[in-house]
Amino acid sequence: MRADLDDERDERLAAQAAGGDRDAFDAxxxxxRQAVYxxxxxxxxxxxxxxxxxxxxxxxxxxxxxxxxxxxxxGPWLRKIAWNCGLTVRRDGNAGxxxxxxxxxPESVDPAPGPEEAAAGNEERRRVADAMxxxxxxxxxxxxxxxxxxxxxxEIALAAGIPAGTVMSRLSRARTRLLAALGEWSGGGS
Amino acid sequence: xxxxxxxxxxxxxxxxxxPAADRARVEEHLRGCPECAARLADLARVDQAAGVPDxxxxxxxxxxxxxxxxxxxEADGPRVTVLRPKGGWVRQQLRYxxxxxxxxxxxxxxxxxxxxNPGAPTPSVxxxxxxxxxxxxAGQRMTKAEPESRATEKTESGVVARPVPxxxxxxxxxxxVTREERDRLAxxxxxxxxxxxxxxxxxx
Numbered sequence: 001m002r003a004d005l006d007d008e009r010d011e012r013l014a015a016q017a018a019g020g021d022r023d024a025f026d027a028x029x030x031x032x033r034q035a036v037y038x039x040x041x042x043x044x045x046x047x048x049x050x051x052x053x054x055x056x057x058x059x060x061x062x063x064x065x066x067x068x069x070x071x072x073x074x075g076p077w078l079r080k081i082a083w084n085c086g087l088t089v090r091r092d093g094n095a096g097x098x099x100x101x102x103x104x105x106p107e108s109v110d111p112a113p114g115p116e117e118a119a120a121g122n123e124e125r126r127r128v129a130d131a132m133x134x135x136x137x138x139x140x141x142x143x144x145x146x147x148x149x150x151x152x153x154x155e156i157a158l159a160a161g162i163p164a165g166t167v168m169s170r171l172s173r174a175r176t177r178l179l180a181a182l183g184e185w186s187g188g189g190s
Numbered sequence: 191x192x193x194x195x196x197x198x199x200x201x202x203x204x205x206x207x208x209p210a211a212d213r214a215r216v217e218e219h220l221r222g223c224p225e226c227a228a229r230l231a232d233l234a235r236v237d238q239a240a241g242v243p244d245x246x247x248x249x250x251x252x253x254x255x256x257x258x259x260x261x262x263x264e265a266d267g268p269r270v271t272v273l274r275p276k277g278g279w280v281r282q283q284l285r286y287x288x289x290x291x292x293x294x295x296x297x298x299x300x301x302x303x304x305x306x307n308p309g310a311p312t313p314s315v316x317x318x319x320x321x322x323x324x325x326x327x328a329g330q331r332m333t334k335a336e337p338e339s340r341a342t343e344k345t346e347s348g349v350v351a352r353p354v355p356x357x358x359x360x361x362x363x364x365x366x367v368t369r370e371e372r373d374r375l376a377x378x379x380x381x382x383x384x385x386x387x388x389x390x391x392x393x394x
Contacts, residue, residue, distance in 0.1 A: 022258065029254050038242040047245060058257045059264065128239035146205060147237040153207050172201040178236045 010074035018065035025065075028074075029058050035149055036082045039159075042144035043086025045133045053086040060085065079159040083141065090137065124182060131181035139174040142167055191219045196226050204233045 005013060005027040013031075016024035033054065040053035060081055068077065132140055141160060145151045146167075153164040160167070196219045202208045203216045220227050 022261075025261075026254055026258065029257055033250065033253050034244075037245070041242045047243065050242075051245070051249075054253075055257055055260065059260050062257075062261045063264070124235075125239045125241070128236060129241070129243060132240055132242075143240055144242060147240045148242055153202075153205065168202055168205075168207070171205070175201065175233055175236050178240060179232050182236065182239070 010078075011070040011072075014065060014068055014074050015070040017062070018068060025062060028061075032075075032078055033058070036078065038144055038148055039079060039082045039141070040086040040089075042140040043083055043137050044090045045137070045140065049089045050086070053082070053089040056089070057082040057085045076155070076158045079145075080161075083159065087137065127181050128178055131178050135174055135177060139170050139177070142170045143174040143178075146171055191215045193219075193223060193226055196220070196223070197229060200226065200230055200233065204230060204237075 005024060008016075008024075008027070010028065010031070013024045013028050017028060036057050037050055037054040040057065041047065041050035044050050044053055057078075061078060064081070068074075132143065135143065138160070142156055145156045145159060146153075151159070153167045156167045157164045162170075196216055199208060199212055199216055203213060208216065220230065
């Protein structure tokens, strides 16, 4: 990736990419791929489908760049495409979405964050990861956008197309369910 | 502010989304309420544990190249073909099998109905009398009725070139039939053009 693109705003990169600058598009992919993947994971609930959806997201972004208005923020536009791709992959069982070769699929996921984590912490993390995968997609989405991406309620509302009050209620429900999963594991409620 | 009201606002408080006035009230309550403070700690705990499993550095090393590969392929040609439809395979097969099975069942039912229905049109003697099929000595037309077929075979083999007499009604079979009556019936059953052939080429 070209160093001069590092500090460019997303909207400027998108405009350059729309003009055929593939380095600019590559910079956008690098900058947003992890957030897109996490959002797709929140829509699909598993790594393989998240990968399919993330790849499809950037292909659709590239295809749609000519119609993108650089006066509008790039992030919400991208997140909307990613979320829709995730839902499409989940709903259609990948029908119509080019499937990645097996070798490109994400590696098996180990939620253990590192050796410094205590065994109890790892178990808690695993329990929450399982509970996250079991959440309804709309709850998982707000949870990921808030707890992982750190978006504000307004930004989540924009991405999800729901009122900010709904964002808060969904977050509350998601956390209650996750805490219940942790409570069942520890043998008590919170 | 009591615990109930505090816990309603706790999610927004935790996320930093409360207006300043409400935030101050919640903070004041938390200072004197260990239960609500524990609930707030739970929110932080679950957020910390909640995460999306990262697929690993090797995955990210290939990610951009895979995207660009697809972008280039789409720019150069038609869209990438679907390599492995997942999950809904059985459903996709049933989408075609169910209509095919229904069509087959319908054909069977119709065939069985036609075969068993006494009212269905079937070849009958009177019909054969009114419209008998004459043997086609030139081989231009094959008939379905068995006697005619046999007659044609004989004709083609050159053994006998004799037309099959038209079927006779059961009533007529019981009554004595004169030669004139039989000839009249035969003439009525034949197309005009065949009479001369019979007269010239056939031996009665």
